[in-house]
Amino acid sequence: MPEITVADSDSDSGSEVRTGGCLCGKVRFTVTGPVDDPHICACTHCSTRSGAPFQWWVGFPMDGLKWTGTDPNWFDNHPGKTARGFCGTCGSHLAARDHGNDMAIGILATALDHHTTDPALAPTNLNRLAEAAPWLTATGCPGSAAASTADPSQ
Ligand SMILES: [Zn+2]
Numbered sequence: 416m417p418e419i420t421v422a423d424s425d426s427d428s429g430s431e432v433r434t435g436g437c438l439c440g441k442v443r444f445t446v447t448g449p450v451d452d453p454h455i456c457a458c459t460h461c462s463t464r465s466g467a468p469f470q471w472w473v474g475f476p477m478d479g480l481k482w483t484g485t486d487p488n489w490f491d492n493h494p495g496k497t498a499r500g501f502c503g504t505c506g507s508h509l510a511a512r513d514h515g516n517d518m519a520i521g522i523l524a525t526a527l528d529h530h531t532t533d534p535a536l537a538p539t540n541l542n543r544l545a546e547a548a549p550w551l552t553a554t555g556c557p558g559s560a561a562a563s564t565a566d567p568s569q
């Protein structure tokens with residue numbers, strides 16, 4: 416497979432290459448292939464580990480992932496089931512994988528170099544927003560109107 420740099424948007428989504436890494440730069444990676452299910456998640460694991468009200472996830476084919484530089488550290492957040500990858504030096508959150516699933520890798524969109532300008536990463540699904548801090552759904556978060564009408568306890 417030819418090494419293609421993504422630059423802007425050459426529209427062959429199957430062979431797009433994206434680069435990313437952690438804040439200190441020790442962990443770097445490339446992911447190749449189409450974006451799957453870009454979403455945010457406000458579950459307890461996402462918010463407690465990140466120190467933020469939610470995390471922004473994007474799926475990629477596992478066989479398109481290459482760690483360059485230092486490998487991430489992994490924390491089993493659901494022992495035996497799922498693990499979260501992070502930089503052992505700066506602590507940046509980078510990835511999630513299911514043990515036994517070698518088909519897909521979850522990448523935190525914020526770890527991708529061009530996440531602010533890549534339209535393919537825009538979340539299309541708001542996962543477990545009901546678990547988020549209540550002010551989040553009241554302050555213009557994407558989908559906040561739908562979230563507040565969907566939750567009868569609000
Ligand atoms: Zn780092």
Ligand SMILES: [Zn+2]
Binds near residue numbers: 457459462
């Ligand atoms: Zn989550």
